[in-house]
Amino acid sequence: MNTFKALGLNDAILQAVTDMGFTEPSEVQEKAIPVLLREATDVVALAQTGTGKTAAFGFPLIQKVDANNRKTQGLIISPTRELCLQITNELKNYSKHVKGLNTVAVYGGANIQEQARQISRGAQIIVATPGRMQDMMRRNLVDISGIDFCVLDEADEMLNMGFYEDITTILADTPKGKQTWLFSATMPKEVARIAKQFMNNPIEITVGTKNMGAENVSHEYYMVNARDRYQALKRLADANPEIFSVVFCRTKRDTQKVAENLIEDGYNASALHGDLSQNQRDLVMKSFRARQIQMLVATDVAARGIDVDDITHVINYQLPDEIETYTHRSGRTGRAGKTGISMVIVSKSELRKIRTLEKIINKQFVQKDIPTGMEICEVQLMHLANDIRNTKINEEINPYLFSINEVLEGLSREEVIKKVFSVEFTRFFNYYQKTKDLNIAVKADLKEESGESTRYFINIGAKDDFDWMSLKDFLKETTGLGDGIYKVDCKDSFSFFNTDTEHKDAILALFEDFKLQGRQVHVEITKDTRGGGGKRKRNDRKSSGGGYGGGGRGRGRRNDSGGGGGRRSDSGDGFRGKSKGSGERRGKSKAEPKENKSPFSGKRRRRDR
Ligand code: AMP
Numbered sequence: 001m002n003t004f005k006a007l008g009l010n011d012a013i014l015q016a017v018t019d020m021g022f023t024e025p026s027e028v029q030e031k032a033i034p035v036l037l038r039e040a041t042d043v044v045a046l047a048q049t050g051t052g053k054t055a056a057f058g059f060p061l062i063q064k065v066d067a068n069n070r071k072t073q074g075l076i077i078s079p080t081r082e083l084c085l086q087i088t089n090e091l092k093n094y095s096k097h098v099k100g101l102n103t104v105a106v107y108g109g110a111n112i113q114e115q116a117r118q119i120s121r122g123a124q125i126i127v128a129t130p131g132r133m134q135d136m137m138r139r140n141l142v143d144i145s146g147i148d149f150c151v152l153d154e155a156d157e158m159l160n161m162g163f164y165e166d167i168t169t170i171l172a173d174t175p176k177g178k179q180t181w182l183f184s185a186t187m188p189k190e191v192a193r194i195a196k197q198f199m200n201n202p203i204e205i206t207v208g209t210k211n212m213g214a215e216n217v218s219h220e221y222y223m224v225n226a227r228d229r230y231q232a233l234k235r236l237a238d239a240n241p242e243i244f245s246v247v248f249c250r251t252k253r254d255t256q257k258v259a260e261n262l263i264e265d266g267y268n269a270s271a272l273h274g275d276l277s278q279n280q281r282d283l284v285m286k287s288f289r290a291r292q293i294q295m296l297v298a299t300d301v302a303a304r305g306i307d308v309d310d311i312t313h314v315i316n317y318q319l320p321d322e323i324e325t326y327t328h329r330s331g332r333t334g335r336a337g338k339t340g341i342s343m344v345i346v347s348k349s350e351l352r353k354i355r356t357l358e359k360i361i362n363k364q365f366v367q368k369d370i371p372t373g374m375e376i377c378e379v380q381l382m383h384l385a386n387d388i389r390n391t392k393i394n395e396e397i398n399p400y401l402f403s404i405n406e407v408l409e410g411l412s413r414e415e416v417i418k419k420v421f422s423v424e425f426t427r428f429f430n431y432y433q434k435t436k437d438l439n440i441a442v443k444a445d446l447k448e449e450s451g452e453s454t455r456y457f458i459n460i461g462a463k464d465d466f467d468w469m470s471l472k473d474f475l476k477e478t479t480g481l482g483d484g485i486y487k488v489d490c491k492d493s494f495s496f497f498n499t500d501t502e503h504k505d506a507i508l509a510l511f512e513d514f515k516l517q518g519r520q521v522h523v524e525i526t527k528d529t530r531g532g533g534g535k536r537k538r539n540d541r542k543s544s545g546g547g548y549g550g551g552g553r554g555r556g557r558r559n560d561s562g563g564g565g566g567r568r569s570d571s572g573d574g575f576r577g578k579s580k581g582s583g584e585r586r587g588k589s590k591a592e593p594k595e596n597k598s599p600f601s602g603k604r605r606r607r608d609r
Helices: 012-021 027-038 052-062 081-092 114-121 132-137 155-160 164-172 191-199 224-236 253-264 280-289 323-331 348-361 374-392 395-409 413-432 438-449 468-479 502-510 533-542 546-551 601-608
Strands: 043-046 074-077 103-106 123-129 149-152 179-186 203-206 217-223 245-248 269-272 297-299 313-316 341-347 366-368 453-458 488-490 495-500 515-518 519-521 523-525
Touching: 012 052, 027 043, 027 052, 027 203, 043 052, 052 074, 052 081, 052 149, 052 179, 074 132, 074 164, 081 103, 081 114, 081 123, 081 164, 103 114, 114 132, 123 132, 132 164, 155 164, 155 179, 155 297, 155 323, 155 453, 164 191, 179 191, 217 348, 224 253, 224 313, 224 341, 224 374, 224 438, 253 269, 253 297, 269 280, 269 323, 313 323, 323 341, 323 348, 341 348, 348 438, 438 453, 438 488, 438 495, 453 502, 468 488, 468 495, 468 502, 495 502, 502 523
Parallel strands: 043 179, 043 203, 074 123, 074 149, 103 123, 149 179, 217 341, 217 366, 245 297, 245 313, 269 297, 313 341
Antiparallel strands: 453 495, 453 523, 488 495, 515 519
16 A cells, blocks of 8 residues: 655645545555656646545645745646635645645636735745636736746646637746646547647656546437427436436526426426526535535536536536537546436437447447336335335334324225325326326337338317327227327327328228218328428418318428427327326426426425425
């Protein structure tokens, strides 16, 4: 076992190591500290947050700077305010027995004059975010022209956040002869470019394997129709009751909206994005760390500094614009030796991005189905059973046991269990029993594209007293195809449904001369499954009196939904019209009835109190 002493650290630092309770060096410390102490060299170290990398560069830096000289000798550049403060705190701890050594944090959102004052008192080490650092340089509030050491921390994240120009501007003001220590979790081209451009034959140190974050993370994708994205997100959360996750959206607006919807639906969620004040962001992060928030909905930029271990899932609600950003997102989970799952919700048109991602991360994605309502019910029930099993008995309950037994007298053990579980089960069973399978429609679409599935138009609908379920039953029975009838979408005076293409001739033949209560029923193949929503609605209205005949044989009428705004008739959600009980939210309207709340909301809140 290597010791900190053997790495060449001096007594002041060793004392701090003891104070902090570090017993042995981590891998990156073991590899980097002797090199950085002994050699006047540039170093590129590939190490993740959580590996002890701050001490790996912090200890040698503290040991090498001259505490008796007040001039700035070391500059650490880090991507975010949070990380900047964290590094500063760590360095202060490491150097608490080094007399006269000052470390000052320079970051945006705080009083710049105060930071300048602290520097003017003498700051041998400055820890800075790129934006504020440049600001201070422009105002001549800082002098880095004589530094001996420059640390670029989380270089890949800084470049990903678009700080390339800022870093080069800052480095241009530093002396050529300084040593540069670059720390990065990954080594994308841009980081290699920085290393080549600004460093002198750097020694490379690798901890574990390169991109090791990816090693502990499995990648899954879920394909749904774009309009079902939010429902899919909720189901992923419901199917993972212990979820502790970051949900990534592309824009601040989407981030806010998704978080609001989740909160409204009873989840422990919160938004994290740049429109929040620093204070608000700090509060959100505090709650997240304390696990009062289970789903942190964040933009990429705002999530940069998140240094929370134990995140079980990263959910890509939308894929990032810059596909490389995915590595950073997924790197939020699977930290500190834990495993994690990175989930991506994609629409059909985004499938090719998954293939591109596989090449970038050099790992395969597993395609998974969004759990059905009944699968979620089962997961939740088992979770409840385990919760009950693991609950520590509160002996304070003893005085009440007699009365409880009296109330329950006559019930068998089995009955008591059934009743206890029914309290929860009925609630989410009612919620989920009629919700649609989010995977079917998209699979049918894919089958349609490949010609394996055929979509039909039929001139009966809600005006004929059908809803999607009764129409499906009617079609199942009439055709004898059973579950071979799918994607039934019941409109006002007409509807759509699918079968596998092999049944096409039989279906058309069956409805060639078919009467329902004396009325001729027509079935035709419909090709265009998109667009034309506006036209469709007009035709729908026109033909509403007399069914198929009224609307003519125009293109619009045959078009399936998907385009046009206005009322959406979600095929198969079972809550058409006067909603029968609590269903998933059909639209995003705030006016959605209260019963659309998640059935788990009460439970989650209670558990958190
Ligand atoms: P970092 O990778 O620098 O963010 O460090 C992660 C955490 O590990 C910090 O809270 C450090 O204080 C702690 N740490 C660093 N080195 C060691 C060590 N050798 N033993 C135990 N904890 C450490």
